[in-house]
Amino acid sequence: MARPPLVPPGPELDRTERTRYARHLLLPDLGSTGQRRLRAARVLVVGAGGLGSPALLYLAAAGVGTLGIVDDDVVEATNLQRQVVHGDADVGRAKTASAADAVHAVSPLTTVVEHRERLTADNALDVVADYDLVLDGADNFPTRYLVGDACARLGVPHVWGSVFRFDGQVSVWWAGEGPCYACVFPRQPPPDAVPSCAVGGVLGAVCASIGSVMATEAVKLVTGVGEPLVGRLLVHDALGQTWDALPVRADAACRVCGSGADATRPLGWASAREDDGSADAGPADPRPTVTALGLRDVLARGDVLLVDVREAGEREVVTIPGSAWLPMDGVRAGTPDDPLPGLDVPRGGPVYVVCKTGARSAEAAALLRSRGVEAVDVEGGVLAWVRDVDPSLPTY
Numbered sequence: 001m002a003r004p005p006l007v008p009p010g011p012e013l014d015r016t017e018r019t020r021y022a023r024h025l026l027l028p029d030l031g032s033t034g035q036r037r038l039r040a041a042r043v044l045v046v047g048a049g050g051l052g053s054p055a056l057l058y059l060a061a062a063g064v065g066t067l068g069i070v071d072d073d074v075v076e077a078t079n080l081q082r083q084v085v086h087g088d089a090d091v092g093r094a095k096t097a098s099a100a101d102a103v104h105a106v107s108p109l110t111t112v113v114e115h116r117e118r119l120t121a122d123n124a125l126d127v128v129a130d131y132d133l134v135l136d137g138a139d140n141f142p143t144r145y146l147v148g149d150a151c152a153r154l155g156v157p158h159v160w161g162s163v164f165r166f167d168g169q170v171s172v173w174w175a176g177e178g179p180c181y182a183c184v185f186p187r188q189p190p191p192d193a194v195p196s197c198a199v200g201g202v203l204g205a206v207c208a209s210i211g212s213v214m215a216t217e218a219v220k221l222v223t224g225v226g227e228p229l230v231g232r233l234l235v236h237d238a239l240g241q242t243w244d245a246l247p248v249r250a251d252a253a254c255r256v257c258g259s260g261a262d263a264t265r266p267l268g269w270a271s272a273r274e275d276d277g278s279a280d281a282g283p284a285d286p287r288p289t290v291t292a293l294g295l296r297d298v299l300a301r302g303d304v305l306l307v308d309v310r311e312a313g314e315r316e317v318v319t320i321p322g323s324a325w326l327p328m329d330g331v332r333a334g335t336p337d338d339p340l341p342g343l344d345v346p347r348g349g350p351v352y353v354v355c356k357t358g359a360r361s362a363e364a365a366a367l368l369r370s371r372g373v374e375a376v377d378v379e380g381g382v383l384a385w386v387r388d389v390d391p392s393l394p395t396y
């Protein structure tokens, strides 16, 4: 569904601007009015890293009038493989300063606001409130959830991307218009459940693919051109060179934008894990678990072992794509040296276990933990997957 432009047009373009943006002015629907909207727009880019780099360069080149850049890091040599706003000579400089120079080199007409700070529950609302929309290329979950919460509370569109190894995901979260980030990813994963790019690696050019989609979505939202990625999660596999758009829905009970929201709570509260002490949603649960929606996020990143402990006939009815199979008898036969007979247990990473509703997988997870394997139980089992992730699948 097309949406009205986010930003009203500023004054007429001058002669220099008409030349500079000539290829935009030729575009159907965008034209000089769209260009005036871009010049009037205030866009916040969180993270001057792998995703922020291409997004900043293309937004600057597109003529966005004001770009805010949030980052509290300095440029390191390991960043240069993908963070193309920074050059070799920038190592050791503040990323905001280096990125601001790169923006100005492309577009002297763009005003840059440097936010050399980390977003926190105390400052995120104030920072975000100054902008028309936010591009979130943060490399850590606490910042993503803070940005998501702040955008949802302020009704600001949240153009989000993430990359890992050869994969990327991108969407536009927008409370009131479609799902917010927490509608689809309600809880922060345990710190070790999802490896970061620093641990798992990332192909630099995948950042360009996802970051340029983010810039495109920002231009579309500002100018009201086309159909934004609201309610769709775009999943990119660079090895297979595929892009899949998964429909995602707002959760009426969402603790950030739905009936479960509580504006008196600090930002980030709703998505905090219940066992990390920062949420008081109930007694601490020592067993690591993941929801079906959380599992989908984990699987989309690839390279995880999901073990289905149900019987053969149950798998005939319905299976979670990509799951390995070892029925409970096989799990029980394991030993500390061979915790899952016949399956390769990933070194370091957790093993996810699933059954029909969660009872058998809880037992399997406990057995695995007793053998020294970090195990995460899928809440509600395959039935929760069918209900929450893919209702087109059969159930039993």
Ligand SMILES: [Zn+2]
Pocket: 175, 179, 180, 181, 182, 183, 184, 250, 251, 254, 255, 256, 257, 258
């Ligand atoms: Zn929500």
